[in-house]
Amino acid sequence: MLLLSHGGAWANEQNQVEPVTPQADAQLEKVTVSARRREEDAQDIPTAMTTLSGAALEDQKIYRLQDLQQVLPSVNVAYSQPRVANIGVRGIGNNQVGEGMEGSAGVYVDNVYLARSGMATFDLLDIEQAEMLRGPQGTLFGKNTTAGVLNISTRKPTFTPERHVEISGGEFGYFQTKGSVSGPLTDNLAGRVSAYRTRDDGYVKNGHDGRRFNGGEKEGVRGQLLFEPNEDFSLRWITDYNQEDSTNGILTLLGASDRYRERTRLIGATPVEAGSGKVNIDGRHSINVYQGGTSLEANWKLSSGYTLTSVSAYRYWHFVPHNDADLSDRPATLDSGTEVTTNQYSQEIRLASPLGETFDYVLGAYLYRQNTDSKNGTDYGSLADLYLTGQDRGIYNNVSTRMNAYVDTDSYALFAQGNWHLTDRLDFTAGIRGTYEEKQASVQRFAPTGGAMLSPALQAARNAQLGAFDTGDFGLHSVSPSGLLSLSYRVNDDLLGYASLAHGEKSGAINLAAPVAGFDSDSLVIGPERLNSAELGVKSTWLDRSLQVNANLFWIGVNGYQATTRTMTAASPNPVTIMANAGTVRSRGAELEVTWKPVSGLTLNLNGSYNDVTYLSFKDAPCPGEVTTANATALCDLTGEPVVGASKWIGNANGHYQWNLGNGIQPYLNASYSYRSKTTGTLDNSELSRIDGYGLVNLSGGVRFDAGVGQVDTSIWVRNLTDKTYFLTASAVSNGAYSGSVGSPRMAGVSVRYDF
Template sequence: MIIKPMPGSLRAALAIIAGTSLAPAWGQTNEQAGAPLSSIAVNAAPALLPERNASATTDEQLPTVVVVARRRSERSQDVPTAISSVSGEQLEAQGIAEVQNFQQLLPSLNAAYGQARQSSLAIRGIGNNPANEGLEPSVGIYLDNVFLGRPGMAVQDLVDIEQVDLLRGPQGTLFGKNTTAGVLNIQSRAPSFATESKLEASYGARNSRILRGLWSGALSERWAGRIVLAKTDDEGWVSNLNGGGRLDSIDRYGLRGQLLYTGDGYKLRLIADYAEEQDSQGSAVISGAGPARPHFRDLSEVEAATGADLSPVNPDLRQTRIDGVQRMRSGQGGGSAQLDVDWGDFTLSSISAWRFWNFTPHNDADFTNAPILDDYGVSVRDRQWSQELRLASPSDGRLDYVLGAYWFHQAVRNHLHIDFGPQADAGLLPTETPLATAAGTVWLPINLADGGYQILSSALSDSYGKVLTDSGALFAQGNWKITEQLILTAGLRGTYEVKTGHAEREEPVAAVRWTVPPFSNVQNAQIGPWNSSDYGRLRLHELSPSQLLTLSWQPASAQLLYATISHGEKSGGFNVNGVGSGPALGIESLKVAPERSNNLELGYKSSWLGQRLRANFNLFDTRVSDYQASVNRTVSGQALPVQVLTNVGKLESRGVEWDLLTLLARGLVLSLNGSWNHAVYRSFDNAPCPAETNPEEPVSCSLSGQAVQGAPRWTVNSGLLYKADWRPELSQQFALNYAWRSAVNGSLDNSRYARIQAYGVLNASTTLQWTRAHDTLELSLWARNLLDQQYLLTAGAIVNAIYVGMPGTPRTLGATLRYRFP
């Protein structure tokens, strides 16, 4: 093959990109990566149901799903990997626009959600990592080909979406940052040259209101634009019994603007967006209260000692009783520039991106109406820059490949602020004084918790963390057609990362600043000044490889068998949630090693009955070493446990997944997907102990052989979608979705007090569509969580053997009026 000289269009395009500093937001269709630009169609991703003016063959078949799992446009059924896709039309029909609800449609996906910072995604039970700015997520989230450095960046209204793809298993060879569990790839709709406009208004229970607007169309012969606006409000569904009012309210808005330029042989897409949220999302309730450790008070004893009213402990009531502020603010945005150039038979792609994310919470963290922890929260300021270059070869030869380079820089800072109330000592400290000796901790008969010593009461403590990350990678993946039916795929990525960190706690503002032991020892351990720079440097530099080897065989045109061996890594990090275990265990205890996974997969994809039935199955066995987690450990002489970021040992996740889709009759589609997953700790001998073992006060417990936190054994998602044409200008669509998952351990210690019981969520809607000339009017009636299932999205432990959880959204009935016009 002769490489042609660089054409003038490429030189011009590179000149454009060299002067462009925009970066990501929402936006890149699945046709925009890899395929020659002459074949790229704007908004070409198919809907779940074919349009009525489609061809007769399409009307009698399931639509083709196009994905970019291998950085080029391919039919999903031809890609030898475990991937599930949801179209934007399906998301709209189900009324799903939040990332935590994607688990209702996609197999093996689990979302742990509190506030934006306390959110994480897990695939096959892997990825429930703690909220810590010094850690990378196990599940990579990509928005329009741009990696989101923090999971909280995906907590926004995801509207005007083209398609969502879930890739399960390590995906490091082709996606920007290494991942050990998989990738959630979100693609928004690109600008269209055909004019389209939409106004939408929704109203539902709890005075919930949704307003959205869209315009897209040609600005000139070469330029097209698209702008989307969204506003969401909800009064909340958690009742505060202390003074009334509701929590878990929603008040957010966002906007996104795009420009698309089409030249001779190249396309340039520019995106900018901004989103803001100010509400009480993340308000948790007490899900359980266990017996306290020796020398400490349990919940009822704390309430008696502080004069607090009894707190509701039943999460099904969706009630709390707090006296402090519960509020959060999140603002994010950025820009991206994607350039795709036809270079002869090759396609060259450049993606330049910049994003920011600011998060500020205020929480009453004691979950009572006593002034114990009046305000507790970690604010975040995150900035990231990335650049990716890819070269895709023609795909019609014996050998095709994608080559690329990737660069990522992230600067993230956080601020832990604690405002201790007047009753902090009674609510937090032990009833005797711990003293470290050579033989261990001894307890002196001095009651710190009676409030007379002012150890923590009325104090203010501020800690600051910082992590800088520079990551560079070279990657390649190719397909060798041994025969027309037998293909060998190999991928390799080498990533080199440098991280530096810093953790510091300032001198507290305290009612009494003790200098006399043992009171000074206890006070300094909890709020005393400490600076990591006084003890050395927090620095990591690592070379992380990712590999993939897949053999696929197509015995018939509509069948595919494949076997995959893959390896993925995510980098190590630092504990910068305050100063963590630094003062007690030294600066080295703030470091955590990389997390590594090896995956073996066998899969089968097939289409039957003239493309009316699609059936995909796969078996997987993933072994993870040095799984990253945050545990609380008791240190000799310490009054309260310290947070330690650690590698827990080994984890295994193995099971089976299925994804079925069938066209039962014209306009009637049934979907059924799910998984059976056996995710257990193979070795976790230094685990935190659950509250039920605290009376014996073991130093640590073993969770080896037990289920992984947040990993349901079973998940099942089913959906029914029907479209009926009553008259040429009048049609109606019915959508029904039921998502069920088995019980899981909510907290890392596997306590029964944080057990999330099995639950199922039923959503239903019907939409009446009336079309006249070029205008369309739609009226939708919908129900979210129709059966009013009471469930928790996440659960975890706090102090004094108290466990809290984030309740899911209750039944919400509403209506939407939508007007589409040129």
């Protein structure tokens, strides 16, 4: 368990602020989580998990999804922009894009499953707590997930007035304002409103015309009502809206094949140095995201101690991109992108038995519907033929192509988990889940428009590459069981040992792309992903509860691992996006989390992981660009090779110290270091897509002091102190080249917060 302390202030009933003073002792506080759909001490739960308090996230200036990997073991966040955002856990689930495929790791916000990880890429606003559970979680959480769950809880409305406002400014034009107001509306109704706005100029400068990318504006608001007429019933209504208008998602050249260099010279382009993090493009680049939703959670305390919970939710997500896909300053590809609209509806019902008996349990039912439409378009420029084929025959020049697709998902599940307290110290846990899922889809590409009149032979070649087709309706259905067996033994009050076996399944997927020439819609259907895992771990506290040490060993086997890649074919010079069941995967390793409070006011945290993630069998795999540019139909054997996006070593360290100078003055310091080793960036295991290992240093310091009826918190901070150039994700582009999304450079700033 990772515990990060916070030295903020809390309002009392008279709306006065009580400053936090160092305690006489140095004991760690207990952390309550809802990982098993009950409120429990995190140290009592026999599973690997990391908990981050909202206050700790604020202290470390972590407010973006991609920054969470700097404080979590065994977690990788592949991020370029909201559509290309995915969480991998223990090396499983590094799938970047796929409207017809769910992530292996699920993301929940206030008990609502999000259809895609990118729906959580808004600023993490007014967070109460974030829990990262590793391993299959289908027997308690609504949607079946195979790799893990990121469970985020926002702060509830309070019946005691709370208000805060914070302003931050920094380099690259960074400016953020956020605030929250909470308090009673009547004796049994409370409300909360939180809002933010973030803008910056971007940190990637375009060599062609001086534009800056990876910047822009984000803003959002969340409103809540909490109705508590008595101690046995509560009703919480949440609605939110977020939007983004930015240049995020700019891709820079990560690795270049010989063909890419030849073709860029052929069209007179000025390519950037591979791996430099620089860009040089002439086309348009922007994204817009509009998203929001509403949820209603009701909790009834029934007779005999039972609790009934209902969570009803609706969410929508609309993504609109414009990309210069050729990464050059010449008109090969003018504009390319996939517009996506997703609507999701969910209903979850849970019944929890009373605690304190020999046997307790949670039963649940989950209904989920998702409708996703995508519109893909590409506008080719006057040099498209030379760039894509090496010959100016007019097949692609000045041609536009459009493709529409949709996928509808219906999911129904029943789940249950029970705990047998065999003795005062020995517990046996068993869980089961059954999921039935249907997916219905269609892909339609329209005839190309524009371009020159061609001879019959060349027109036939254009139609073969860009011609109209319609798959009609097709789909899949599947039944996916999940299960859990766990045995835990409390050696004493401060030491828990556990062993568990789990099985998780994720239903089949659909590739919303054009079928490879010669194949029909059946080639777009991907089989389910099945995972078996075993875990052995301990959770312990020492030195009069000032030291906490949690560790575990794990083994995971995955059959039919679902992944996405882009590959070349003999029929097309363009890389084809494909989904595949990438053979059999094994993940094994160890995780360690240590929290120590040696003296009052000082908290030290260390977590790390070793993940050995390998393809046990992956024959007939897509080949890297170095091979396909010479032989477009080649197939490769990746058996024994590392899995995409899985760093073998991850380590994170953090220290927080706060002291009291008297008169309400409390200085504090934060320092953190995050390291991850090198990883392969794409499924084809190309040397050109390797992401080098890197370490990041973040520092902050400030002082809290009383002011009027509240408390002021002023701080200075710097992220990526050493100005390390690093990449968050990689992808294949034309001509055997690979692009990457570069992380944020060194950035310093100041923040001022007022709680009152």
